[in-house]
Amino acid sequence: MNNFQVRLSAALVVVLLVSLTLLSIRTSHHAEALVVPEVAAKAETVGRSVAGLVGQALAYGIPTDRFIGLDDHLAGIVAANPDLAYIAVLTTDGRPLYSGGTPTGDPGTIIRVAPEELLGLVIEVDIDPAYVRDVVYQLWLDLAIVMVVTALVALELIHISFGIGLYGAIEGVEHRLSALRRGDLREHPSVSAAGAFGQIARRIDDRLAALTARLRDAAKTAAAVADTARAQAIAAIAERFRIGQRVGEAPMSVIAIRAPLFVFMFAEELTRPFLPVYIQGLAAPVPGLSPELVTSLPMVVFLAIVALAQPFLGTVTERAGRRRSLIMGAALGAAGYVATAFAFDLWGLTIARAMTAVGFALVFVAAQGFVIDTTGTAQRAKGMAMFIGAILVAGLCGPPIGGILADRLGMSTAFLIAGGAATASLILARIGLPERAGIGKPSAMIRWRDLGMVLRTPHLVALLVLCALPAKLILVAVAFFLVPLHMEATGQTQAAIGRLLMIYPLAMVLLVPAFASLARGAGQRVRLVALGGMVAGLGALIVLIDPDSVMAIGAVLLCLGLGQAMSIASQSALVGEFGNDLPEPVGEATLYGIFRLVERTGNALGPLVAGTLLGIYGFVPAVVGIGLGVAGGAALFALTAALAPRAGSTPPGAAFEGEAR
Amino acid sequence: MKRRTLLTVGLTGAVAGVMPRPVRSQGGPHRIYRVTFRGRTAVEEGFDDYLAANGIAVEMIDRDIGRDRSLLPGMVEEIRALQPDLVTTWGTTVTLGIAGRYDTGDPDAYIRSIPVVFALVSAPMNSGLVPSLEQPGRNVTGAVHVVPTETQLRAMASYRPFRRLGVLYTPIEQNSVSIVGDLQALSRSMGFELITREFHIDPDGRPTADGVERRIAEIKAAGAEWLYLLPDTFLGTVYDRVVPAALAERLPTFGAAELAVREGGALVALVSRYYSVGQLAASKAAQVLTDGRSPATIPIETLRRFSLIINIDVARELDLYPPIEMLNYAEVLTG
Known part of the structure; x- marks a missing residue:
């Protein structure tokens, strides 16, 4: 990682967090100041309505000791209004005649009304102090998440706005300085950016150019006077400090992909918390299928298209150009989101989602291809880390923001905003992505022969079928399908669903690097993969404690994140490692292509399995069933590894190409 | 100038020549023959208000028997002569006197083909008006006022x-x-x-x-x-x-x-409020008049509020x- 960039980013984040914290404190004070009178006004309205009823009874001449059922009526009002603790009808001397709830005894919370028609009776309404505290607490929660998300988005914006311009210049200066420190006096590709960093870079370049020119002159002079010793000395110096050579690779043009990729992925992640609920709202009964299964169909279509299209799109985007493909994909995605917003039945929605799926797959593959094209082997891992980082950060920021948008503006508008984000991605790609032909190696297509060979390798099959596929299946089934639907059914807001869905990507972001560094050696990796599957699978059983508790659902998602974080890097590495057992080498690209295809099949199966189980057995058995399946698969994998140890093999190549989730 | 005048006249004539002749449009006023038992009540108010609110134009022929059932056969004669689009009746006595029982009685003494919509018949099946509430099966439907x-x-x-x-x-x-x-x-x-x-x-x-x-x-x-x-x-x-x-x-x-x-x-x-019963009866009448449905297939209903x-x-x-x-x-x- 680049020292200067890290410091710059950290400084920006600190400034941002400090100002956001101050703003949040102010907001919550304001909120308290706003909420309290609001609740007091409502309490008074309730008091007046009770007074109206009691006044009516008095007007009809009903004696005050014959208000039949008034206690129950008042208790019912208290029960229906979480902000109220107690309502009572008092005599003039303050003795309660009728009451519901429990008095707070806190004079600050008490509202009294005594209109004339009550003939001296008084209605007392006590506000529940816990309610105001709860509102402010909820607000703090929202503000904290907005803070984290804002910081992350701000970092992305820094990338976007600095782009290849300023960041390029900063990087250029850094490259030059580190090269000088190593005693490397090669000339660098010029930096076009204006500003201080551009100037510094150009000044260094000028000095290097001057030095090179002087050395060249000296060499010429030496040649002219035929002073061989001098010429040799000069050549040695040139050789040692690499004077006169040029640094080949353009500095980090790969960064250009980050902005459009992040913004597009962000669009899809926005829809995460409410997509299943939206589908459910449009789903019409299909004879022979349960409503839950019908709800899963548009999601299955989306993920199936993404899974099936990706192997082919590698070549397609290569031929059409990565930039053009990405712009195409972003346009398709934008059109798909807008169409989703206006869909009025399940079929329209499915078509809209299919369109988005093609766009999504195009953007994903084109971006991946762009990274491969613009990075050499040395920079590939860093480029891929950036690629994954953009997707993970989008996964972290999208759901909570999407939830808030859906709550405040409605789901259709939230889809339109996703369409806007996809359009922004298109514009960013047009502005920022350099137009150039791919320089990478042609991507490998998966051939049936290779697939057959993989399928005849027991350890590889066990890894793919018992671990890779179930891992993706449980993620999509539980986190993206069952949990949003269930939480909606239990009355949670979209914002709360979005917040909860942050747990998984957050766990991934924080824990993947830690577990990746732990995974040394094949044995350790096998253990991590098996253990991760167990944690993710058995964690689902927490739902049995209380399926309606947000804490329990959060714990399920946390276990899912923890389990996946444990296994994801090791899984990827083991594919390469087990690939060495193949009777004939199929090439790393093909091997990983097959691995991704299996993973994406798991993705597509997720909603299908979840929808079927949900329709027949309900939420808890569906989650538990899928969890047990995943844990069972992991156990079986561990068993196969223990019972049939592989023959020793060479360590694998760098398995950089891990997918974001 | 003269020429232009001639031309204008000619054009006017041509336009007049292609104008369609006024015919009674299908949405024109429907004729309803109404028989009440003891003068106008809230039922009639509800009935008329419902039709007006739904933009159904009607021409009302109001008749009242003043609690005297002997007047009913004469009204059956008059209905036959006037051939209205619909007959509405008030209460069991009037309805039976106009439409008769479904199973017995001289068919010629009653209205058997013109649609009849009643209000305030408490037990249409027990009084022999229709064999079924769900499917009246004859030219009679209407609104019951009894609360279940x-x-x-x-x-x-x-x-x-x-x-x-x-x-x-x-x-x-x-x-x-x-x-x-x-x-x-x-x-x-x-x-x-x-x-x-x-x-x-x-x-x-x-x-x-x-x-x-x-x-x-x-x-x-x-x-x-x-x-x-x-x-x-x-x-x-x-x-x-x-x-x-x-x-x-x-x-x-x-x-x-x-x-x-x-x-x-x-x-x-x-x-049941009489006014609401009148509205419910009017909704049945509207189905007959504007949707062209046969009363035989319009269920007899009571209010829900x-x-x-x-x-x-x-x-x-x-x-x-x-x-x-x-x-x-x-x-x-x-x-």
Whole structure:
């Protein structure tokens, strides 16, 4: 990682967090100041309505000791209004005649009304102090998440706005300085950016150019006077400090992909918390299928298209150009989101989602291809880390923001905003992505022969079928399908669903690097993969404690994140490692292509399995069933590894190409 | 100039020549022949307002029999002569006099083909008007005003829960016998005991109010907590004997007819508003007139929302006040 960039980013984040914290404190004070009178006004309205009823009874001449059922009526009002603790009808001397709830005894919370028609009776309404505290607490929660998300988005914006311009210049200066420190006096590709960093870079370049020119002159002079010793000395110096050579690779043009990729992925992640609920709202009964299964169909279509299209799109985007493909994909995605917003039945929605799926797959593959094209082997891992980082950060920021948008503006508008984000991605790609032909190696297509060979390798099959596929299946089934639907059914807001869905990507972001560094050696990796599957699978059983508790659902998602974080890097590495057992080498690209295809099949199966189980057995058995399946698969994998140890093999190549989730 | 005038005239003539001749459009006013029993009531208000609100233009031919059923055959003749699009009727007497029973009687004496929409027939099947409410199967449909018996009992229980219910009825009124049958079935499903007494029938086979006080005392003695005043035609004529007797026994009365609480002095009643019944009947008429549906396929229905009326003076006398929440939706009659 680049020292200067890290410091710059950290400084920006600190400034941002400090100002956001101050703003949040102010907001919550304001909120308290706003909420309290609001609740007091409502309490008074309730008091007046009770007074109206009691006044009516008095007007009809009903004696005050014959208000039949008034206690129950008042208790019912208290029960229906979480902000109220107690309502009572008092005599003039303050003795309660009728009451519901429990008095707070806190004079600050008490509202009294005594209109004339009550003939001296008084209605007392006590506000529940816990309610105001709860509102402010909820607000703090929202503000904290907005803070984290804002910081992350701000970092992305820094990338976007600095782009290849300023960041390029900063990087250029850094490259030059580190090269000088190593005693490397090669000339660098010029930096076009204006500003201080551009100037510094150009000044260094000028000095290097001057030095090179002087050395060249000296060499010429030496040649002219035929002073061989001098010429040799000069050549040695040139050789040692690499004077006169040029640094080949353009500095980090790969960064250009980050902005459009992040913004597009962000669009899809926005829809995460409410997509299943939206589908459910449009789903019409299909004879022979349960409503839950019908709800899963548009999601299955989306993920199936993404899974099936990706192997082919590698070549397609290569031929059409990565930039053009990405712009195409972003346009398709934008059109798909807008169409989703206006869909009025399940079929329209499915078509809209299919369109988005093609766009999504195009953007994903084109971006991946762009990274491969613009990075050499040395920079590939860093480029891929950036690629994954953009997707993970989008996964972290999208759901909570999407939830808030859906709550405040409605789901259709939230889809339109996703369409806007996809359009922004298109514009960013047009502005920022350099137009150039791919320089990478042609991507490998998966051939049936290779697939057959993989399928005849027991350890590889066990890894793919018992671990890779179930891992993706449980993620999509539980986190993206069952949990949003269930939480909606239990009355949670979209914002709360979005917040909860942050747990998984957050766990991934924080824990993947830690577990990746732990995974040394094949044995350790096998253990991590098996253990991760167990944690993710058995964690689902927490739902049995209380399926309606947000804490329990959060714990399920946390276990899912923890389990996946444990296994994801090791899984990827083991594919390469087990690939060495193949009777004939199929090439790393093909091997990983097959691995991704299996993973994406798991993705597509997720909603299908979840929808079927949900329709027949309900939420808890569906989650538990899928969890047990995943844990069972992991156990079986561990068993196969223990019972049939592989023959020793060479360590694998760098398995950089891990997918974001 | 002259030329232009000529041209103008010529053009006008040409335009006039291609204009379609005015014809009576299909949405034009429908002719409705209306027969009432005792002059205009809220039913007619509701009926007319519904049609006006739905933009259905009608031409009304209003006829009233002034409680004299002998006028009905003449009106059948007049309907035949005028051939209106629809006939509307008020109450069982008028409806039977115009449309006749579905199963017996001289078909020529009644209207058998022009659609008839009634209001305020309490028991269309028991009175032989139609064989089925769901599918009337003939030229008659309409709006029933009776509140379902179970709904009545639930309202009664929410005013004052009960375990024993008294009922006094005329054993020769088929409709009353069938309601008592309903009550017996409900006593099993809702878990209460039904205490029944019948009005005295004199040797001529006519019910009389003789011994009403004794019968009500028996009902009270058997532990009844409510006396249910079911929609019995004879009972409707003797509220002034029945209700004071019940009051004397401190037995609260629950009426199924508006008259029971407004004039008869019952404690409470759950009824259909005449205005709403008129609207419901008009909605049936609209289906016939604008959708061209046959009455034979339009189900006969009752309202789904009813009015609770409480006599607060009676409540005070019995010291039996309504649950205070009822004041939110009940109509309260005060002295």
